[in-house]
Amino acid sequence: PEHLRAGRTVRQPSSPTRPCTWPMLAGFTRVQGSEAAEEVEADRQDRPDAAAQRSFLGVNISWLMIVIGATILTGFASRLVVHLSASPVLLFSRDSTGDEGQIYSTPSPASSSRLAPPPASSSRLAVQGVRFEWQGQSPVFLSGINQPWLSYGHDFGRDRGVAHYCQMRQVLLNASRAGANSVRVFLHGHSTYTPEFDHAGFVVGPDSKQTLLTDLRRYLRGAQQLGLLVTFVLWDAAALSNTSGEFALFGSVPKLSSYIDNVLTPMVQALTNEPALASWDILNEPEGSVLVGATDANPCFDTTVLSGTGAGWEQKSERGGGPPIPMRQVLRFIGLQAAAIHAADPRALVTIGAWSEASISSTSGGRGFNYYTEECLAAASLGGASVAASSAGAGVGDGRSATRSPGVGGSGLPMEGARLDYYQVHSYAPSNKPYGSTQPLSKWAGGFGLNVPLVVGEFSGGVHSGGLGPTEQYRQVFESGYAGAWGWSATNLGFYYGMRDLRDEASVARVELPAAADVTVCPGQWPWEGGESKSLFGRATGRRTSAAQSGGSLLLRTDDEWTPSEYLRRKLARRDAAVRPDSG
Numbered sequence: 001p002e003h004l005r006a007g008r009t010v011r012q013p014s015s016p017t018r019p020c021t022w023p024m025l026a027g028f029t030r031v032q033g034s035e036a037a038e039e040v041e042a043d044r045q046d047r048p049d050a051a052a053q054r055s056f057l058g059v060n061i062s063w064l065m066i067v068i069g070a071t072i073l074t075g076f077a078s079r080l081v082v083h084l085s086a087s088p089v090l091l092f093s094r095d096s097t098g099d100e101g102q103i104y105s106t107p108s109p110a111s112s113s114r115l116a117p118p119p120a121s122s123s124r125l126a127v128q129g130v131r132f133e134w135q136g137q138s139p140v141f142l143s144g145i146n147q148p149w150l151s152y153g154h155d156f157g158r159d160r161g162v163a164h165y166c167q168m169r170q171v172l173l174n175a176s177r178a179g180a181n182s183v184r185v186f187l188h189g190h191s192t193y194t195p196e197f198d199h200a201g202f203v204v205g206p207d208s209k210q211t212l213l214t215d216l217r218r219y220l221r222g223a224q225q226l227g228l229l230v231t232f233v234l235w236d237a238a239a240l241s242n243t244s245g246e247f248a249l250f251g252s253v254p255k256l257s258s259y260i261d262n263v264l265t266p267m268v269q270a271l272t273n274e275p276a277l278a279s280w281d282i283l284n285e286p287e288g289s290v291l292v293g294a295t296d297a298n299p300c301f302d303t304t305v306l307s308g309t310g311a312g313w314e315q316k317s318e319r320g321g322g323p324p325i326p327m328r329q330v331l332r333f334i335g336l337q338a339a340a341i342h343a344a345d346p347r348a349l350v351t352i353g354a355w356s357e358a359s360i361s362s363t364s365g366g367r368g369f370n371y372y373t374e375e376c377l378a379a380a381s382l383g384g385a386s387v388a389a390s391s392a393g394a395g396v397g398d399g400r401s402a403t404r405s406p407g408v409g410g411s412g413l414p415m416e417g418a419r420l421d422y423y424q425v426h427s428y429a430p431s432n433k434p435y436g437s438t439q440p441l442s443k444w445a446g447g448f449g450l451n452v453p454l455v456v457g458e459f460s461g462g463v464h465s466g467g468l469g470p471t472e473q474y475r476q477v478f479e480s481g482y483a484g485a486w487g488w489s490a491t492n493l494g495f496y497y498g499m500r501d502l503r504d505e506a507s508v509a510r511v512e513l514p515a516a517a518d519v520t521v522c523p524g525q526w527p528w529e530g531g532e533s534k535s536l537f538g539r540a541t542g543r544r545t546s547a548a549q550s551g552g553s554l555l556l557r558t559d560d561e562w563t564p565s566e567y568l569r570r571k572l573a574r575r576d577a578a579v580r581p582d583s584g
Contacts (some may be wrong), residue, residue, distance in 0.1 A: 066119065084449070110498040115217045115518045123275040123514050124347050125229055127421050130453055134482055134511050138491040141507040142229065142278070142455060142484030143474065143499050144182035147171050153189025156215040157207030165218050166522035169489045176226035178496040179503020181511040182278060184486050185459065186233045187216075191245040195263045199246045202257040206267065213270050220276045224516040229278035233353065234264075234337070236328075238285035239314055242323065250329045253336075254350075260340045275513050279349035281457075282337050283330075285426065287355040288314040291324035300376035305369050309358045327371060328380050335381035335418035342417030349421040353457050357438055361448040362421050368438075370450075374419040381418045422483065423450055424457035429466030441466055441473065445481035453483035461492045474498030478505065 125132055131139035149155050150168050166180055168185075175183055188194050194212055196205040206212035216232070223230045249256045271277050291311035296302040312324055338350045354360045358368040370376075379449070427440040435441040440456050446456060456477045461470055468476065470487065475498070477485035487495035502508050 041535070046174075073140070111141045115214055115221065117217075117270060118273050118275070118517060125278045125349060125511075126347070127349065127453060130451065130481075130483070132422075132453055137510055139483070139507045140510050141478060141482075141502070141505065142182040142486070143478070143502045143505075144180040144184065144228070144486050145171070145175050145495055145499065146458060146486050146489040147183055147185040148233070148489055149186045149189070152186065153191070154193040155185070155213035156187060157194040157209065157220070158211040159209075159211045160215050162520055162522070163220070165215065165222065165520060166525075168219065168520055169222050171224055172226050172228055174496060175490070175499065176228055177303075177498040179508065180499045181227060181508055182229040182231065182484065182486070184231045184233060184281065185219075186236060186284070187396050188246065189236050190239070190241060190247075191235075195245075195259060197245045201245060201252070201264050202255050203245075203249075207264045212263075213267060216267070216271060217274065218520050220271065220274045221516045221519045224274070224513045225275035225519045227511065228276065228287045229513075230276050231279045231281050231351075232277075233281040233284050235282065236284040237287075237314070237325075238287040238355070240289045247325075250325050250333050256333065256336060260337060264340055265344045266339060268341050268348060272345045272347070276516075279351055279421070280341050281351050281353055281424065282334050282341075284353040285355040286330045286334070286352060287311040287359050289325050290330055291326045294326060296328070298379065299369060300331065300371060300373075300379055301326065302369075303327050305367060306358060309356060309367060311355065319511055331371065331377055331380035335377035338377065338419060339381065339417035341481045342419070351420050351422050351455070351457075354423065354425045357425050357427070357443075357448065359438060360425055361450070363438075363447060363449050372420055372423070374416075375538060377418040377420075378416075383512075420452070422449075422453040422455060425456045426458035426488075427456055428458070428460050428464040433466070435466035435468075439466075440480070440482065441468065441476055444482070445483075455486070456482050456486035457484075457486050459485070459487040460488055470494035470496075470498040471501045472498075474502055478502055505566055 123135060125134060125140070127133070128138045132142065132286070134140045144189075147168065150164065154160070155164065155168060172183065187469055191197070195203045195565065196208050198204050220230055220419040240247055249259060268280070287306065288311070290303060292303050292309075293307045294301070303311070334352055341348050351487050352372060354372070358373045359371050360368075363371050425440055427435065429435045429439070429441070437443070440454075441459065445454050459465070459473055470492070471494075473487070474485050474495075485498075487498060489495075
């Protein structure tokens with residue numbers, strides 16, 4: 001009946017002066033339909049009069065039943081907590097008895113409740129020669145996408161919370177549907193929001209609200225549920241302002257040490273056992289802010305070979321940047337953090353996002369040098385303060401770099417950790433032209449002479465795609481001996497077709513993450529969504545097919561985020577519209 005579907009107050013026929021509200025019934029009938037409501041109403045008509053429904057205390061039996069029910073439920077509070085809010089957020093967790101799959105509730109989306117670290121896991125991405133391996137099986141090809149951010153530098157920390165994560169999760173969900181096994185996402189950016197600096201430019205903590213670890217762990221658990229490995233990009237030099245806190249870290253070992261001690265090391269240690277954590281990308285495109293054309297007796301710090309390549313674009317005075325950062329300081333910035341990460345987590349993988357093949361190999365047509373070898377990183381990292389004091393043209397030192405002992409920021413941490421576990425190169429073709437002969441999309445991976453995996457960490461669609469479509473690019477990288485391909489970026493829907501083309505390759509499908517605990521379930525998401533349940537209502541495609549793409553026929557495909565009732569409604573609508581029953 002209409003008055004039940006609307007949830008309005010109704011009166012019992014035998015007691016015209018006594019109102020009886022059924023707030024939960026209104027919601028029930030909205031879901032179940034008018035037939036259920038009519039059954040409830042018929043049952044109510046058959047009840048005795050109002051006087052017979054009152055207890056000796058004068059309390060309506062219906063209310064007494066609610067009290068009794070609430071009392072019973074209280075006994076199960078440790079097993080199931082029902083959080084009645086506008087947008088409840090549920091977690092899958094493990095209770096004290098070890099049972100999995102219980103449903104709990106977090107506080108509201110603005111909460112900063114902490115997620116517990118997982119037990120030690122043997123499931124971690126590892127390196128074997130020039131290939132990745134997963135649980136001893138090789139090779140593994142990292143097929144994925146650059147998220148790379150929703151809010152630049154402000155996706156984690158400062159109490160971003162559940163609501164923001166749920167928006168970011170859409171990229172994870174779409175990548176998973178397309179058959180990807182990995183994503184790359186930025187963390188600090190230019191340090192506008194994280195980490196937390198004091199007035200003198202020293203890092204004093206992860207963020208002002210102390211929620212960085214919670215946000216990172218929430219993201220990792222969501223990715224794990226969807227079968228995705230995550231690479232976090234700590235810093236960005238592709239568009240670096242000389243007024244940022246990040247910029248000062250290049251020229252000051254004490255300031256960089258404050259970040260390592262107060263943020264990086266605790267963060268790496270806290271996330272050590274997260275299976276979805278693939279690697280740490282210390283710096284995106286360091287060549288954007290490097291001093292080009294500088295001469296040095298040590299070829300590790302000589303950047304004359306980069307002249308004319310386009311490196312140093314961000315620090316040009318006409319773009320408001322500068323002063324450019326000497327390569328010695330760039331390498332020290334990378335080396336000290338790499339050593340700290342390996343000291344905190346010996347199984348961690350470290351990389352950087354090189355802008356061009358010119359900075360990772362000397363085989364790039366005579367114009368290039370591998371600046372990121374272990375020898376170069378160690379040479380820049382040892383001697384801490386003396387390096388800062390002797391760097392010409394730095395312009396960013398703060399005079400505090402007195403004598404420091406060798407090691408990470410003078411802490412004595414082993415410098416053998418100052419290394420990259422795999423290389424990552426970005427490849428953009430000249431505008432509306434094919435890829436150059438030395439670029440990764442035109443060259444076999446082994447031609448760069450590296451003895452570790454090489455991932456093509458960024459490549460583009462549109463005018464910088466070298467005339468190749470997304471599927472062609474992913475396939476080209478896969479078949480040319482590289483260890484991974486991450487398109488730039490998630491907003492290019494064509495890349496999902498590229499990932500889908502590789503989804504059934506053994507080296508892509510080999511990554512099988514264990515079940516995740518404490519997974520945040522977003523509003524509107526069914527708790528079982530993710531992982532193998534992607535095909536709960538049929539195989540998801542990652543993108544609906546339009547009539548034009550399917551040759552004029554209307555193909556209706558199921559979608560992971562349809563609720564069961566919406567799924568059935570669409571099925572009925574399709575039947576009533578006489579759409580072809582074999583159409584997907």
